[in-house]
Amino acid sequence: MSFRNADDIQGALQRLGKRLLYDYAEPISLVVCGGSALNVLNIASRTTRDVDVLATVVDTANGIRLLHDLPLPKEFRDVVAEVGRDLGLEDDWLNMGPKDVLEVYGAPPGMTERWERREYGPSLTVNFVSRLDQVHLKLLAAADPKAEPRHLEDLVTRIKPTTEEIRTAVAWLLDRRTSPRFRENVRRAVEALGYDNISNDIPE
């Protein structure tokens, strides 16, 4: 079963928060992107199968640290699965599917200042990535030739990014050593979005 809308997602997260609190689970803070973040932040409304976790968040003396290379704790995943069974969802309805993004590309600059923090009781905090960061991540996903068409659809029909947002996202994607093939893929994605003025600026 899927989440139909933001209420479904919020309902699942609230129940997860209750179960974690009841079970005296270690409090956890997550960064969430994808369709569930689009819904909850009212950027777009569409069904989604899961809640995509980019990383867990740890507050340190030196500031926020995003842990993308550690799996979600087993005890936490067990409670997620139980809540999933309560709601007719898959056991892994909340998962670290997109964790590789941070591993390979890092976070868009300023992402942690832009995200929207929601608390579901004392044991669960979810930081939903902002619209601009969704543009970054969706553009990256859409540039993958093997990616599902929903990423491009999200951009074209739901997020409808501005020129400035696309320009910022492209700058982030190219702000590293990139292959001609990668640049070509980004160019194609930007063209598909109808921003020829930006795609023309992407080097060969």
Place this chain on the structure above:
Amino acid sequence: MTTSVTTFRNEFSERVLNFVWGQWCQIGVAGSTTLKSQWVIDPEPLLAFTTEVARHDARMFDEVLDWLVTNGRWINTQRLTTIVKQNKVGDMAAIGAIASWLSDKDKSMKWRGLARHMVATEQKRGEALFGAQSGVSAGTTEPPETHFTQYGLLRGPIRSRGMTKAVNMKDPLNIMFKSRAVFGIGIRADVMTYLVTTDGGYARRIAEILGYNHMRVTEVLAGMAEAGMVTVHAAGRTKHYRAEREKWPSVLLPERSVISQWVNWQSLTRGLTTIWREVWALDESRADVYVFSSKMRKAMQAANDDLQSCGVDFAIEDDKGYLAEAYLPVFLRNVDGVMNALTTSGSSTFEA
């Protein structure tokens, strides 16, 4: 209105305790019960389960001790150990303490051995044996019972009433005891009980249902077949063993008595234990309707296979169609159905 955790826990516990009490009364515990089931009573799973649930009913606990003094010789302590360890049913510390206390009264080695097995597996620390709702006050001026103290359980002195009767071997419910009296306490007696009260089965399945080693059950069945006590039908690569129903019931049961229904007590007590523990683990001060529902769904999912396969006729609904809190009324209805089935008569098969 939603049933509260406390209301449900109290009602459920009372019904489970009534059910257990009824079983003990049918095998000789002094007491009255309206329950008159027609199931074969299997003493080891019943005793194991009782050691856990009767911690909420001091009177029942002590009447069972009384029963063990009179009828303990019918208990297969080896099987009890296996059941407790494999099925995780019963309270190991309480069983150890009971065995230790019995070894003072019965000089046979079996209670001593059981006491040793249990002390090796679990030791609690100064925990009250009986809960607040067990009918005994928390404070007592009398010295604690030493056998129980050794197992980390605190309770006052045991005063056996000596009211227990010997097991009534003429009662068809007690065919397992009679079979043990005839064949001796061991695999052979219990296999025979199973065969006489059912349509028979395969060695592996019988071993599983009775909680015995598969190879040893196979040996016993092969011996019985060789002696012409049971018939064997090859079904593919397995052998189906069956007792000659015209012959054996007349030996093990009184004339014209109704054969009791076989119930898989191991499955039943495993399933009930799963629910019992989840119910008692609930913190009513912190569990809202969702948490209550969620925990009970988990419990019923874990108990479902055991309850459905125990041989008692009740229905447990598929929870998939009832999301989140909507499951709670379904759970309450299903538990009500289970308890109704357990506290009304089982069905009979045919007359011996």
